[in-house]
Amino acid sequence: MAIITSYFKGETYGLLGPQMAATTIEDFSGCECIVIAVSREDDRIALKKALADYFGAHQPIIGFSALSAREDLFSLAAELKNEGTITILGGPQTNVDFNGEKGWREHPHRFKGAWGSFSFAVQGPAEQLIPLLNLLDTRDVGSIPGVLIAETDGTVRQNASKAWDQSTLGKVRWDNIYILANSRLIPLTISTGQVLQHIGCPHAARTTESRIDYPASINAREGKSIKLPLRGCSFCDVAVDKGFHGTLDTETVLRQIRCLPEIADGRKIPFELINEYPLPILPALLEAVHSDNIELSQINLTLRADGLISGIQYLKVLLTIAARRGVFVLLSSIGFESFDDRILQNLNKGLSVADNLQAIRIMRDLKAEFGDAFGYSSREGANHGFIHPTAWDSEETAAENQKIISLYGLQDDILPPHSTPLVIHHASALGDWIREIEQREGFQWPRYGSVIGWWDTPRCGHD
Numbered sequence: 001m002a003i004i005t006s007y008f009k010g011e012t013y014g015l016l017g018p019q020m021a022a023t024t025i026e027d028f029s030g031c032e033c034i035v036i037a038v039s040r041e042d043d044r045i046a047l048k049k050a051l052a053d054y055f056g057a058h059q060p061i062i063g064f065s066a067l068s069a070r071e072d073l074f075s076l077a078a079e080l081k082n083e084g085t086i087t088i089l090g091g092p093q094t095n096v097d098f099n100g101e102k103g104w105r106e107h108p109h110r111f112k113g114a115w116g117s118f119s120f121a122v123q124g125p126a127e128q129l130i131p132l133l134n135l136l137d138t139r140d141v142g143s144i145p146g147v148l149i150a151e152t153d154g155t156v157r158q159n160a161s162k163a164w165d166q167s168t169l170g171k172v173r174w175d176n177i178y179i180l181a182n183s184r185l186i187p188l189t190i191s192t193g194q195v196l197q198h199i200g201c202p203h204a205a206r207t208t209e210s211r212i213d214y215p216a217s218i219n220a221r222e223g224k225s226i227k228l229p230l231r232g233c234s235f236c237d238v239a240v241d242k243g244f245h246g247t248l249d250t251e252t253v254l255r256q257i258r259c260l261p262e263i264a265d266g267r268k269i270p271f272e273l274i275n276e277y278p279l280p281i282l283p284a285l286l287e288a289v290h291s292d293n294i295e296l297s298q299i300n301l302t303l304r305a306d307g308l309i310s311g312i313q314y315l316k317v318l319l320t321i322a323a324r325r326g327v328f329v330l331l332s333s334i335g336f337e338s339f340d341d342r343i344l345q346n347l348n349k350g351l352s353v354a355d356n357l358q359a360i361r362i363m364r365d366l367k368a369e370f371g372d373a374f375g376y377s378s379r380e381g382a383n384h385g386f387i388h389p390t391a392w393d394s395e396e397t398a399a400e401n402q403k404i405i406s407l408y409g410l411q412d413d414i415l416p417p418h419s420t421p422l423v424i425h426h427a428s429a430l431g432d433w434i435r436e437i438e439q440r441e442g443f444q445w446p447r448y449g450s451v452i453g454w455w456d457t458p459r460c461g462h463d
């Protein structure tokens with residue numbers, strides 16, 4: 001079996017989700033499973049030749065995971081399925097991407113779903129694939145948890161998923177990832193890994209009622225907005241897909257750290273800790289790692305600005321320990337997203353510009369205090385979140401963002417080389433927002449696969 005996943009050309013990061021899934025499948029099914037990282041630049045014919053060489057005379061079974069809404073990968077899955085490959089959709093947003101956008105039958109301009117491109121889909125933990133792999137010939141999947149299967153008219157049958165089980169989340173084989181080179185699959189040696197500690201995000205644990213403004217393009221000075229129940233940031237599909245399922249115990253996290261490859265001096269490669277509020281538990285985790293005789297080189301933290309502000313005393317303890325042990329702590333990604341309060345409100349970030357600026361002051365002060373043990377800037381490899389353009393950009397928001405950026409010198413150390421345009425996945429809260437505006441105003445925005453093209457001029461007319 002192989003799992004195809006989206007990748008950026010020339011990168012060397014590991015992919016926890018697909019690589020852990022491949023490890024679980026191999027360990028529990030006895031079926032070899034590799035991950036193939038496919039970039040937009042890869043040639044489809046060369047990839048299909050490499051797949052044919054890999055499978056030889058065996059029935060090809062290809063999972064697709066973490067596709068980053070890439071239409072080229074959805075159409076590759078459809079092509080392979082038509083040619084006899086068993087294609088299985090898994091990973092984040094499986095359920096909603098397989099089923100299609102809410103109301104697509106009544107509203108034909110909406111995303112119809114990827115059910116036609118895949119033989120099956122599996123929502124939730126990878127171990128659910130094991131019984132499925134034994135039954136592929138019979139299509140008798142009625143009792144297998146997490147499985148989705150479609151009739152030819154798009155009617156989807158869906159079994160409830162299993163809960164996440166820590167016992168299968170401790171092991172990752174990091175040498176099972178391949179890339180395409182000269183029509184062949186070659187191993188990719190990764191230089192950074194990931195360690196999972198939180199399943200989902202605590203900011204998405206609670207539902208709040210919020211108002212989101214109409215897009216600036218159709219709302220000139222009218223002040224219209226939509227009230228919506230929101231779980232986490234309005235643009236975040238993790239928030240809708242997973243919510244928050246809690247924290248893995250320390251032993252499971254240590255098992256994952258033990259799996260990381262080592263660099264030449266015997267220390268573990270740098271890794272990103274997946275936890276939006278990691279600071280309170282990190283000093284104890286670092287001590288546990290040390291007691292286990294594991295040497296670390298670098299920990300990359302992705303956290304929220306409020307997590308940094310509330311956890312500053314823990315971070316100082318952590319940096320003191322890290323400096324003593326020669327471990328570099330990089331605040332590699334803080335989701336600032338904007339420096340305009342109206343846009344932060346519409347993103348439902350739960351943070352203000354003042355919070356973002358306080359977090360930046362803290363990082364700059366820590367750099368002065370902890371020097372070589374601590375990094376936070378774009379020069380040091382950080383890539384902080386900055387979403388632009390957005391649907392609410394106006395002359396006022398542009399002026400406000402620009403004012404804060406130049407007043408606080410954010411271009412020197414905080415802003416990433418490129419901003420990230422707002423993406424509205426059809427199943428994010430902003431998907432509900434834009435559908436509500438379509439209904440009220442009689443507009444239709446185009447769909448690009450599973451993404452809603454908010455940046456285009458909407459077409460008039462009800463379906």
Ligand code: SF4
Binds near residue numbers: 204233304
């Ligand atoms: S964008 Fe980040 S902080 Fe917001 S809900 Fe998603 S994971 Fe949580």
